[in-house]
Amino acid sequence: MTSRKFNTVILLGFLWLAACTAKPLTVSPISPPVASPSVVPILATRSPTPLPPSPSPPTPFTSSPSPVFTPSPTPTPSAGGRTAGDPYAPELGNTGYDVQRYTLQLDLDPSRTIIQGTATIEATSILHNLVQISLDFSGFIIDSLTVDGQPASFSRTDEKLIIDLPQPLLAGDPFTIQVVYRGVPIMEASPFVPFINHLGLQFPTTSNLYAVSQPDGAHHWFPANDHPTDKALFRFEITVPAQFTAVANGTLIETLPSGETTTYIWEHAYPMATYLATVAVGEYEMIEDRSPAGVPIRHYVFPDVRQPFLEAADVTGEALDWMSDLFGPYPFESFGFVTTRIIRASLETQSMVILSENMLNEETVVHEIAHQWFGNWVSMESWADMWSNEGFAVYISLMWQTRENPDSLNVFMQNLRAEVGREASLDPLGDLAPHRLFGFDSYQRGALMIHNLRLLVGDQAFFRGLRLYFERFGGGTASREDFKQVMEEASGMELDDFFTEWLE
């Protein structure tokens, strides 16, 4: 792909493309446009933001074994902190509960931007005497809301749906929230990707729709604890006009035709961050395959791009097995790409990757496969660690390109070093301005940092450390401290100085 001939609008799309996939070293970097001031402040405050009053911590253990005849003190009612504490999106998340599973029943039609949905959220209380919770949810009319089948009172702000629980819950108590909602999704730009109109559901044509939500767009299409620290299982029941196929993460369990519509039921039985959930609706053809080692592959492709898709995705099975050998077994039940129209953006949506019809190339394919380990199987504890997510995807894509001649990787990296010297921002890599999170620094500077770490600790410790990282944190999240500790353990070296120098 060449960038220079595109007009401004396409350039903006291409930047987002660059944000989600690797950029070839031969392409001159383009600085991400600075978001207009009216957009930036909405979500992007990196300084601590005043948050809703955080309830005093409960004292479940100090009040336990009370003498039989002495009534134990009533624990303080608790609502959980209305934030996951992420410096980049302090308004998102809630720490009072842990979502186990989302079931999203959605009526979708690419020719209409209206969603009709029911979200069923099975969760477990983390706190004692939990009396109120919040979900992240923007827009839509709520027709009904129940907790364990009973109507519950709720209130709303721009970003939060605040729910009073009919009965206080103890830590470990399960509960189920069901939200019936409808309407047109809010379509406003995220400060992190100001060069695209909005995150969440995209309606590029009257015959295609799909969801891309990284980093903060999932709650623009379903109510969620919208931060990677609360991963959950997902089930999708997507009803679409009969000419379309509905695709989502995981495995297609059932197809239920009913007159003019068909309902597709998908399940993904692996923990997944909310931003990695997706649905795509289009007139798709399914292409089935298997990696040489046996990973099931199922792609959903527009028939008119079948040939270029097959050429680009030909390496899928080989790349899955190559990465399995390097980092540990492919973590999910199957893998596939689903093609999308127009917008130049691809996203590593877990086990079913959104692949733009304008990005059918091997580099994008390998980059998004790498994310299945880096970002998906182990997710960032904070958006501040985008360097690890994208830096690894870029680096692994370069390792793949040079796998026949590993020495040539050093030549690539020398060029990259020069490019980073010229183009990188002055922001610390671990504390980038929000609009740079999906830009040159996270991707190219991140890859350079990872290469330097490998040179410092040596190949054996580097790959041993990565395998240990996935064994220890697979299915969950990890912080930069976790990553550093694993690398220290694998190498026997003290790496404080290295991480401080690169990130701070």
Ligand SMILES: [Zn+2]
């Ligand atoms: Zn990426």
